[in-house]
Amino acid sequence: MNKSLFYRISQFFGFLLGAKVFVTALLAFALYVSAFFLFNRDESFRNFVFDYKVHGLIFSSLFSILAGGIINQFYDKEKDTLTKPFRSRIQNFLKQKYFLYAYLFLNLLSLGIASLLSFRIFIFLLVYQFLMWFYSHKLSKILFLNNITFVALTLYPFFGILVYYRTFSVEIVFSALFLFFTLLILDILKDTLTKNADKVFGYSTIPNIFGTKVAVTNVIFLIIVNILVSMKIIIHNGLDNIWSYYFAAGLFVFIFCIYLLLRNFKNSKFLTLNLLRLWLFVGICAMLLNGIFH
Known part of the structure; x- marks a missing residue:
């Protein structure tokens, strides 16, 4: 294989791992399944498919989750060299500045979609993005708060869907x-x-x-x-x-x-x-x- 091609493929997989794309794909599946089969009790499948707000909410949340994965690996980079050496070696094919560019782009894309949906969704995701950064920067090193905050942030997008459908x-x-x-x-x-x-x-x-x-x-x-x-x-x-x-x-x-x-x-x-x-x-x-x- 051409060395240049190998390097590009390594960069691509490094970005996927750094952004936790595979975990986000699983969360996307979970959000869609829970949105229609757990929280949505009144809407038909046809109405659900054409409900642009719920798709916008899910996709803007997913972009924020991807951004959160990037900022988390940025702060955990040194620790990951010990706990995830293989993943760290692949991520090293891509400079950290490109991860930060992607982090900013994904957050702005998420907020851009949210602003088209409603002001409340915009604020909901802005708070989420701040908490993701604050968790990675500070809370991940604080006893008890690290575990509780991690779980709360994982559930945060599901809470957004729950509030959207107002199903309790x-x-x-x-x-x-x-x-x-x-x-x-x-x-x-x-x-x-x-x-x-x-x-x-x-x-x-x-x-x-x-x-x-x-x-x-x-x-x-x-x-x-x-x-x-x-x-x-x-x-x-x-x-x-x-x-x-x-x-x-x-x-x-x-x-x-x-x-x-x-x-x-x-x-x-x-x-x-x-x-x-x-x-x-x-x-x-x-x-x-x-x-x-x-």
């Missing part, structure tokens, strides 16, 4: 709690895996301040809370749809995760982290299938 129900509240606790579990588990790098670069995390055992104990407690939330959803809905079966199957997944963490063998935390990530993706698919067939 017991099912949505408990589904939101389930997602909140699952994301919090994932973030704490991630901190146990990056404990040494976090310590070197001054990130105050639960594993660094209180120890890995305390962090794992907190994770197990949150898993038990999620089991209770899942049981509440099952009792409320009954076992008469795919969405309920997802939460019922999740009880076994969570119990298996507790087993992995209590055994504490090599890679148990890594396996638990990836199992729960996979289970979140299964949840998005379950929501989609539930909406299609129910």
Whole structure:
């Protein structure tokens, strides 16, 4: 392969990884599925397809998420050289200034779309962009706030869709709690895996301040809370749809995760982290299938 072509391809993949494009693609799928099958209770599929405001809100949110991924990797660059060496090497094919240009462009594009939709959406996304920058710059190194803020910012676009449709129900509240606790579990588990790098670069995390055992104990407690939330959803809905079966199957997944963490063998935390990530993706698919067939 031509060296110049290899360099260009490496730059392209470096940008994709730096902007967390693959994570954003998954979030786009989740936003569209939740928008139509969870929050939208009155609109037909045809009206949903031609509702330019909801598409504008989702796309402007996605551009802000991409920008947030870029600014986050900019501040975490040194730490990522230890925790994600392969990704860091690929990202090094592209100078940091180009990431910053992309960050500004994506934020301006997001705000430009939002300004065409409504002033409230513009302010909603402006606040989101500020919080993403502030999290990357300051909050990511502050104990407890780093985990809570990360989860809140992940859920922020979903909150925007919820407010847009003005749909509130017991099912949505408990589904939101389930997602909140699952994301919090994932973030704490991630901190146990990056404990040494976090310590070197001054990130105050639960594993660094209180120890890995305390962090794992907190994770197990949150898993038990999620089991209770899942049981509440099952009792409320009954076992008469795919969405309920997802939460019922999740009880076994969570119990298996507790087993992995209590055994504490090599890679148990890594396996638990990836199992729960996979289970979140299964949840998005379950929501989609539930909406299609129910």
